[in-house]
Amino acid sequence: MVLLLTLLLALDLTGIKAEPRLEKRSQLALQFADSALDSARDLYKKGEVDACRTALGEVEAGVQLSYDSLMATGKDPRRNPKAFKDAEKSTRQILRRLDSLSDLMSAFDRGAVEPVQHTVSDIHDKLITGIMGKKK
Template sequence: MQWILALTLAIDLAGVQSEPNLEKRSEMALDYANQALDAARESYSRGEFEQTQAQLEDVGASVDVAYQALEKTGKDPRRSPKFFKRAELRTRELLRRLDGLLQTVSFADRDVVEKVHARVAAVHDNLLEGIMSKGK
């Protein structure tokens, strides 16, 4: 099971950032964030907190990469909401999963998860605001 997870994480964040299609880069970054969150949950259950911290940092970084890629498209989220809405839904799912992880980790370890949760929540709020804001 561990080698399958390691194989799925073989696509690292640098590989995601090298994708020339910005919308696909956003999708790949959010896929990577979900995989990193799975890996973080598994490593925490094994008691490897340092590895959990690194994987949670990858979750936050990949969500940032996804948002930056969508911003670089130059598209208006209100006029072309397809990929923005997908990213909003996926970040909302990540937030729910991070809430579940917050309930799982011990009180002493929660600050790391809360930082990542706040980072993902900020991106989610920005995406939602872009989609729902009034036109100029």
């Protein structure tokens, strides 16, 4: 079951990486991260902690791919904020959902969520800084 889930998630992320339009790739990666978070929650509720950890890794990978894709566009977030603002809102929502999942988990299992929360929070902060920061 775990291997099948991992294979399906990896195929989806590989397909997203093949998207030539970087802003669209960013959007798809965030949708992927959101669905991986749904999977992580469902798997944890079923008691499949290892599969939940794998799904959380996919959440982190999806958010990172989204950010990397936006940075690869070469656009200034202050001048062209739409895609960056959409990503910021999505990462904020993912952070809220990660907090909710962390509250649902036992204290022993929360260690799986904390690194993902840290990564998503860092990316969210970078997006905010890019949009609201001073001109270079």
